[in-house]
Amino acid sequence: AQSVTQLGSHVSVSEGALVLLRCNYSSSVPPYLFWYVQYPNQGLQLLLKYTSAATLVKGINGFEAEFKKSETSFHLTKPSAHMSDAAEYFCAVTVSGNTPLVFGKGTRLSVIA
Amino acid sequence: NAGVMQNPRHLVRRRGQEARLRCSPMKGHSHVYWYRQLPEEGLKFMVYLQKENIIDESGMPKERFSAEFPKEGPSILRIQQVVRGDSAAYFCASSPPSGQGSTQYFGPGTRLTVL
Numbered sequence: 709a710q711s712v713t714q715l716g717s718h719v720s721v722s723e724g725a726l727v728l729l730r731c732n733y734s735s736s737v738p739p740y741l742f743w744y745v746q747y748p749n750q751g752l753q754l755l756l757k758y759t760s761a762a763t764l765v766k767g768i769n770g771f772e773a774e775f776k777k778s779e780t781s782f783h784l785t786k787p788s789a790h791m792s793d794a795a796e797y798f799c800a801v802t803v804s805g806n807t808p809l810v811f812g813k814g815t816r817l818s819v820i821a
Numbered sequence: 822n823a824g825v826m827q828n829p830r831h832l833v834r835r836r837g838q839e840a841r842l843r844c845s846p847m848k849g850h851s852h853v854y855w856y857r858q859l860p861e862e863g864l865k866f867m868v869y870l871q872k873e874n875i876i877d878e879s880g881m882p883k884e885r886f887s888a889e890f891p892k893e894g895p896s897i898l899r900i901q902q903v904v905r906g907d908s909a910a911y912f913c914a915s916s917p918p919s920g921q922g923s924t925q926y927f928g929p930g931t932r933l934t935v936l
Contacts, residue, residue, distance in 0.1 A: 740923055751825075751912060752864075752927040759923060798863055805923030806852050806916055808877060811863035 710735045710801045714812035722820050727786040729815045731773075731799035734780065739801045741782045742809065743773055746796040755797075758782060769793070794819045823848065825915050825928035826895075833934045840900040840907070842931045846915030852876075853896045854925060855888060858910040870896060903935045 715730040733739055740759045744752040756767025763775040773784045782799060796816050800809040826845040834840050846853050851871055856864040866880040870890035881888065885903075890896040900907055910932045914925035 742924075744927070749932075751827075751929040752914075754924060754926070757924060800864075802923070806919050808854060808866040808869055808880070809856075809864070809914075809925060810866070811856075813861075813863040 710739065710803060710810045712799050712801050712810055712812035714797075714799050714815050716815050717813065718816045718818065720818040720820060721789045723791055724788050727771075727784070727789045727793065727817065729784040729797050729799075729817065731782045731784065731812060732780050733782060733799070733801045735801055735803060737803050739803060740805070741773075741775060742800045742802075743767065743771070743782075743784050744798045744800065746798065746814075748795075752798065755784070789817075789819045791819050791821065793817060825913055825926055827913050827928035827931050829931060830929060831932050831934070833936060834903045835936050836904055837902050840903050840933055842898040842900075842911050842913075842933070844896040844898070844913030844915075844928060846896070846913075847926055849917060850915035850926075851918045852916045853890050854914045854916075855896075855898050856912045856914065858912060858930075860909075864912060867898070900933075903933075905935050908933055908935045 711734045713732045742757045743755040756765045758765050758775045766772045771786045796814045798814045799812045853870045855867040858864045868881045868888045869877040885901045887899045910930045912930045913928045916925045
């Protein structure tokens with residue numbers, strides 16, 4: 709079975725500062741990993757995904773994530789936070805295409821002017 | 822290409838009533854998933870369907886909940902005799918046929934409130 713742990717239910721950064729949202733996963737087989745963003749009262753939007761190709765994955769809105777098998781991590785980063793990045797971020801894992809996603813509990817990102 | 826559609830966006834029911842949530846997948850997508858999001862929680866998988874088939878319902882409560890994805894029309898998540906604990910946001914996601922990608926695309930959700 710797969711699981712995801714997101715360290716920090718709430719992260720606060722200053723505008724222009726580095727964003728780092730942590731995700732560790734557990735999977736007995738090579739995983740597919742995803743980061744989604746959720747704005748208030750909206751659905752989830754895909755930021756980026758890892759499906760066993762390049763370990764450094766670039767996504768939308770300047771976000772990227774690095775798959776580190778030895779650390780079972782898939783942390784999300786952005787060099788410079790913008791006010792519009794304030795949202796809830798979810799890390800998710802699955803083991804192949806067309807199988808249910810297992811989500812972490814989410815990290816709420818606040819950006820301070 | 823329209824995204825995943827869900828309706829209604831908000832649904833209020835009294836205890837004991839039935840709730841019907843609808844999901845229309847993206848064009849060309851044949852896989853539908855339902856997830857539930859409780860306050861301060863991540864999304865929890867409920868059921869995975871293909872046209873006319875339930876593939877995996879391991880996350881579905883054994884009683885009162887059912888789902889279908891008919892040959893024609895949207896997928897329906899049905900909750901009978903709702904209770905206050907059913908209040909949550911219900912999200913539908915769809916993905917392309919096998920071999921055409923693994924990404925699930927989410928709808929805007931239906932927020933169910935049980936009074």
